[in-house]
Amino acid sequence: LGDDADGPSVVSYELTAITPESGLVAGSSNAVEGTNLASDVIALDEWTNTSTTPLDVVYSFVPVSSDNCVGALFTVTVTVNPEPVVLNQTTMICSASAVDLILGDDADGPSVVSYELTAITPESGLVAGSSNAVVGTNLASDAIALDEWTNTSTTPLDVVYSFVPVSSDNCAGATFTVTVTVNPEPVPLPVIDPLSDCDDDTDGLLTFDMSGVVTQVIGSQSDMAVTFHETFSDADVNSNALGNSITTTTPGLQTIFIRLENTLTGCYVISTIDLIVNPLPVVNLEDDYVICSDALGGGLDSVEIDPGLSSAFYSFTWRDELGAILSTASTYTIDQGGIYSLEVSYLSSATGCSAPLEIFTVSESGSPDVTVDVVTEDFADMHVIVATATGTGIYEFSLDQGPWQDSGTFIGVTPGEHAINVRDVNGCGVTVKQVFIVDYPRYFTPNGDGYHDTWNIPALSVQLGSRILIFDRYGKLLKQISPAGDGWDGTYNGQKMPTTDYWFLLEYNDLTTGAPKQLRAHFSLKR
Numbered sequence: 001l002g003d004d005a006d007g008p009s010v011v012s013y014e015l016t017a018i019t020p021e022s023g024l025v026a027g028s029s030n031a032v033e034g035t036n037l038a039s040d041v042i043a044l045d046e047w048t049n050t051s052t053t054p055l056d057v058v059y060s061f062v063p064v065s066s067d068n069c070v071g072a073l074f075t076v077t078v079t080v081n082p083e084p085v086v087l088n089q090t091t092m093i094c095s096a097s098a099v100d101l102i103l104g105d106d107a108d109g110p111s112v113v114s115y116e117l118t119a120i121t122p123e124s125g126l127v128a129g130s131s132n133a134v135v136g137t138n139l140a141s142d143a144i145a146l147d148e149w150t151n152t153s154t155t156p157l158d159v160v161y162s163f164v165p166v167s168s169d170n171c172a173g174a175t176f177t178v179t180v181t182v183n184p185e186p187v188p189l190p191v192i193d194p195l196s197d198c199d200d201d202t203d204g205l206l207t208f209d210m211s212g213v214v215t216q217v218i219g220s221q222s223d224m225a226v227t228f229h230e231t232f233s234d235a236d237v238n239s240n241a242l243g244n245s246i247t248t249t250t251p252g253l254q255t256i257f258i259r260l261e262n263t264l265t266g267c268y269v270i271s272t273i274d275l276i277v278n279p280l281p282v283v284n285l286e287d288d289y290v291i292c293s294d295a296l297g298g299g300l301d302s303v304e305i306d307p308g309l310s311s312a313f314y315s316f317t318w319r320d321e322l323g324a325i326l327s328t329a330s331t332y333t334i335d336q337g338g339i340y341s342l343e344v345s346y347l348s349s350a351t352g353c354s355a356p357l358e359i360f361t362v363s364e365s366g367s368p369d370v371t372v373d374v375v376t377e378d379f380a381d382m383h384v385i386v387a388t389a390t391g392t393g394i395y396e397f398s399l400d401q402g403p404w405q406d407s408g409t410f411i412g413v414t415p416g417e418h419a420i421n422v423r424d425v426n427g428c429g430v431t432v433k434q435v436f437i438v439d440y441p442r443y444f445t446p447n448g449d450g451y452h453d454t455w456n457i458p459a460l461s462v463q464l465g466s467r468i469l470i471f472d473r474y475g476k477l478l479k480q481i482s483p484a485g486d487g488w489d490g491t492y493n494g495q496k497m498p499t500t501d502y503w504f505l506l507e508y509n510d511l512t513t514g515a516p517k518q519l520r521a522h523f524s525l526k527r
Contacts, residue, residue, distance in 0.1 A: 001013055001039040001040075001041065001042075001061060001063075001076065002074070003039070004063070004065075004071070007065075008065040008066060008067065008069065009065065009066060010039075010063040010064065010065060010071070011064060011065060011066045012035070012036045012037060012038070012064045013037045013038070013039065013041060013061045013062065013063055013064065014034070014035045014036075014037065014061065014062040014064065014070075015031060015032070015033050015034055015035075015037055015041065015042075015059060015060070015061055016033060016060045016061065016062055016073065017033065017058075017059070017060035018030075018031075018032075018033065018057065018058075018059055018060075019057065019058040019059075019060070020047065020055070020056075020057035020058075021055040021056050021057065022055075023049060023050050023051035023055050024047045024048065024049060024050070024055045024057055024080055025047065025048040025050060026045070026046075026047060027045060027046030027047065027048070029044065029045075029046075030042075030045040030046065030047075031045055031059075035064075036064075042059055042076065042078075045078075047078065047080045048080075049080045049081065049082040049083070050082075051082060052082055052108050052109045052110075053082065054079050054080065054081045054082070055079070055080050056077050056078065056079050056080070057077075057078045057080065058075050058076070058077050058078075059075060059076040059077075059078070060073055060074075060075050061073070061074055061075070061076065062074075081110065081167070081169050081171050082109050082110060082171070083109075083110075083167070083171050083172065083173040083174065084105075084106040084109055084110050084111070084112045084165040084166070084167040084171065084172075084173035085106050085109055085165075085173055085174065086103070086104045086105065086106060086112060086163070086165045086173060086176040087104055087176060088176050088177045088178070088179070089101065089103070089104055089176070089177075089178045089179070090178070090179045090180075090181070091178070091179075091180055091181070092156075092180075092181045092183060092265070093149070093180060093181070093182055093183070094182075094183050094185060094265065094266070094267035094268075095149070095150050095151040095182055095183065095184050095185045095267065096148055096149075096150050096185065097148065097267075098145065098146050098147065098148055099144050099145060099146070099147045099148070099149075099180055100145055101144060101145060101178065101180070102141050102142055102145065103115055103141040103142075103143065103144075103163060103178065104176070105141070105165075106165065106167070106173070109167075110167035110168060110169065110171065111167065111168060112141075112165040112166065112167060112173070113166060113167060113168045114137070114138045114139060114140070114166045115139045115140075115141070115143060115163045115164065115165055115166065116136070116137045116138075116139065116163065116164040116166060116172070117133060117134070117135050117136055117137075117139055117143060117161060117162070117163055118135060118162045118163065118164055118175065119135065119160075119161070119162040120132075120133075120134075120135065120159065120160075120161055120162075121159065121160045121161075121162070122149065122157070122158075122159035122160075123157040123158050123159065124157075125151060125152050125153035125157050126149050126150070126151060126152075126157050126159055126182055127149065127150040127152060128147070128148075128149060129147060129148035129149065129150075131146065131147075131148075132144075132147040132148065132149075133147055133161075138166075139163075144161055144178065144180075147180075149180065149182045150182075151182045151183065151184040151185070153184060154184050154187075155184065156181050156182065156183045156184070156265075157181070157182050158179050158180065158181050158182070159179075159180045159182065160177050160178070160179050160180075161177065161178040161179075161180070162175055162176075162177055163175065163176055163177070163178065183262070183265040183267050184267070185267050185268075185269050186221060186224055186260045186261065186262050186267060186268060186269050187219075187221065187269070192213070192216070192217070192258070192271060192272070192273045194273065194274035194275070194276050195208050195210075195213070195273065195274070195275050195276065196275075196276035196277075196278055197276075197277065197278065198277075198278050198280060198352075198353035198354070199277050199278060199279055199280050199353070201280075202279070202280065202282070203251060204248075204251025204252045204277050204279065205247065205248050205249065205251060205277060206247070206248055206275075206277045207245060207246065207247040207248075208245070208246050208247075208248070208275050209244065209245060210228055210243075210244045210245065210246055210256075211244045213226075213258070213273060214226045214244060217258060217260055217271070218260070221262075223262055223263045223264045224260060224261065224262060224263065225260075225261045225263050226258060226259070226260055226261075227241040227242075227258075227259045227261075228241065228242040228243070228244070228246060228256050228257070228258060228259075229241060229242060229256070229257045229258075229259060230242065230249075230256070230257070231257065232257050232270065234257070235257040235258070235259040235270045236259075236270065238259060238261070238268075242256070246275065248275050248277060251277065252276070252277055252279075253274055253275070253276050253277070254274070254275050255272050255273070255274050255275075256272065256273050256274075256275055257270055257271075257272055258270065258271045258272065258273060278346075278353045279353065280353050280354070280355045280356070281309060281314055281344040281345065281346060281353070281354070281355040282355065283307045283309070283342065283344050283355045283356075283358050284307065284308070285305065285307060285342065285358045285360050286360060287360055287361065288360065288361045288362075288363060289303045289305065289334070289360065289361070289362045289363070290303075290362075290363050290364075290365050290393075290426040290428075291303050291334070291335065291337070291362060291363075291364055291365070292364070292365055292366060292424075292426070292427070292428035292429070293364045293365065293366035293392065293428065294366065296367075296429070298427060298428075298429065299365075299424070299426060299427040299428040299429065300427075301335060302333050302334060302335035303333070303334055303362065304331055304332070304333045305318075305331060305332050305333075305334060305340075305342070305360070306330075306331040307330070307331075307342065307344060307358075309330060309344060310330065311329070311330040312347075313346065313347055313348075314330070314344050314345065314346060314347060315328065315344070315345045315346075315347055316328055316329060316330050316342065316343070316344055317342070317343040318332045318340065318341070318342055319340065319341045319342075319343075320338060320339075320340060321338055321339035321340070321341075326340075334362045336362070336364075337361075337362050337363050337364040338361070338362055339359065339360075339361050339362075340359070340360055340361075340362060341357055341358060341359045341360070342357075342358045342360075343355070343357055343358075344358075363392070364392055365391070365392050365393030365394070365424050365426050365428045366391055366392055366393060366424065366428050366429060367391065367424060367428060367429025367430065367431050368389035368390060368391040368393065368395050368422050368424065368429075368431050369389070369390045369391055369431070370387060370388065370389050370420070370422045370431045370433050371387070371388045371433075372385060372386070372387045372388075372420045372433040372435045373385070373386050373387075373388075374413075374435060374436075374437060378438035378439065378510075378511070378519075379438060379439050379440065379519055379521070380439070382411065382412055383412070383413045383414075383415070383437045383439065384409065384410065384411050384412075384413065385399070385409070385410040385413050385418070385420065385435060385437075386408055386409050386410075387408035387409075387410075387420045387422060387433065388408055389408065389422045389431070391424075393424040393425065393426060393428055394424070394425045394426070395422050395423065395424060395425065396422075396423060396425055397410075397420065397421070397422050398420075398421040398422075398423075399413070399418060399419075399420060399421075400418055400419055401419070401421065404423070408420075408422070413437050414437065414439075415437045415438065415439030415440070415441075415457075415458075415459050416436070416437060416458055416459050417434060417435070417436050417437075417459070418434070418435050418436075418437065419432055419433070419434055420432070420433045420434075420435060436459050436511060437459060438457075438459040438460065438511060439457075439459060440457045440504075440506070440519075440521065440523065441455055441456075441457075441523060442523055442524065443523055443524040443525070443526055444490070444523070444524075444525060444526070445526045445527070446489055446490035446491075446496075446525070446527070447527060453489065454486060454487035454488060454489050454490075455487050455488050455490070455523060455525075456468070456481060456483060456485065456486070456487030456488070457483045457506065458483065459483075460483035460484075460506075460508050461483050461484045462484075463483060463484075463508055463509055464482070464484055465509070466482065466483050466484075466506070466507060466508040466509070467480060467481070467482055467506075467507050468480070468481050468482070468483065468504050468505070468506050468507075469504060469505040469507075470488055470502055470503070470504045471502065471503045471504070471505075472497075472500075472502060472503075473500065473501060473502070473503065475503075478492045478497070478502070479492070483508070490525050490527075496527075497525060498525075498527075499524075499525055499526055499527045500524070500525060501522045501523065501524050501525075502522060502523060502524075502525060503520070503521070503522045504520070504521060504522070504523070505518065505519075505520055506518065506519040506520075506521075
């Protein structure tokens with residue numbers, strides 16, 4: 001309490017009245033009205049402001065000097081500001097996640113401008129992050145927002161922060177606590193071996209059943225959900241789940257992200273699994289191979305089947321049509337017709353994929369049996385030959401060493417002897433047949449140039465008994481010749497006959513039936 005600065009010193013005080021405003025509660029040891037009081041009589045008084053605004057308490061004193069003189073009444077007015085009151089707070093986080101909490105304020109009293117962190121009390125099993133808050137004063141409301149706690153147990157654990165709020169008038173409020181419950185992360189059991197399977201074609205893509213992975217990842221944990229995602233970001237926000245049947249979109253190998261989430265706490269972890277599509281061996285065989293029934297025709301009577309793959313990397317199984325194993329070599333030589341198969345697999349136990357079973361046919365071919373017919377009459381205006389081939393092969397035909405054709409029909413064949421060649425397209429032999437076209441030349445030119453200088457019917461040269469009588473247009477016999485002879489040179493008694501038509505009578509035997517026949521016709525002599 002004050003003294004008289006320029007008069008007699010005050011040696012004691014009389015407390016005559018204590019007048020608090022409503023809402024103030026006196027401390028139990030506060031001063032009471034009385035006399036002969038010292039200057040520190042109210043120094044230890046405490047007042048609690050139960051309102052939300054400042055309240056005054058007025059002490060009324062009378063000073064007493066050393067000569068026992070009583071001075072005028074003076075007052076001491078104490079303004080009691082309210083303390084800030086902050087309610088206890090709780091939050092729940094996942095292990096190794098940020099607390100992400102803003103400290104509370106006094107909702108209806110003085111605003112809190114800073115906080116004093118007086119204690120941090122974690123349960124055993126919690127590990128503080130390296131940058132977590134520490135005990136201290138003058139802290140902001142986000143003092144623990146970035147704190148992280150790792151829960152090394154399998155059950156939720158609490159860490160309790162103790163704070164004292166401080167208002168703008170530097171009044172400290174009662175301690176409040178922030179209890180952070182740290183839930184453990186789910187624990188994906190160590191799969192997680194890659195899933196691999198053999199391709200079902202050649203695109204490197206495949207559909208995988210992930211239901212077994214779900215069971216493996218969860219293990220014995222309860223209240224867990226598993227989802228699969230193409231990217232980490234999708235797994236992190238739990239979007240675009242792929243389901244338990246996943247068709248890969250990247251050929252060969254694709255990494256899938258696994259989100260394991262506790263459905264009660266929302267805590268999750270992300271792991272990965274590789275889906276591997278192992279390629280199939282590529283086998284290129286013909287559908288059909290041809291061998292010759294014998295090698296006499298110049299072709300091969302066996303064929304070596306070679307898929308072009310190395311026995312250092314692949315295994316081979318050759319079978320006949322009954323399924324009997326014929327060979328396990330990389331190539332196989334076949335000398336009998338039939339249906340065969342080849343299975344090719346990778347030697348590597350990591351893949352062991354087999355190519356689709358290759359089924360192929362080996363056919364036997366050989367020289368044809370050939371029949372040749374002249375289907376037109378002798379001396380027709382146009383001659384047609386039809387050759388027919390029968391046998392096990394595929395055949396093509398040629399007339400007099402001309403171009404090969406698929407058909408055995410030849411139209412417009414000239415008179416005389418002809419060779420019909422029939423060959424197997426796989427080189428298994430050639431059959432040759434001779435045929436005669438019976439006709440007569442329509443003209444000749446006896447001019448000594450070596451072309452058509454005589455006239456005859458050479459197709460009948462084999463019939464020595466045939467004869468030809470040549471007449472002029474008046475019926476005069478000019479010459480008798482044999483088809484086997486040199487023919488007529490266009491002279492009569494050594495004289496050159498003029499350019500004109502001449503008639504003939506042919507007496508011969510049918511080449512097929514042998515019956516005697518005659519033909520009357522004419523031809524031209526041109527000079």
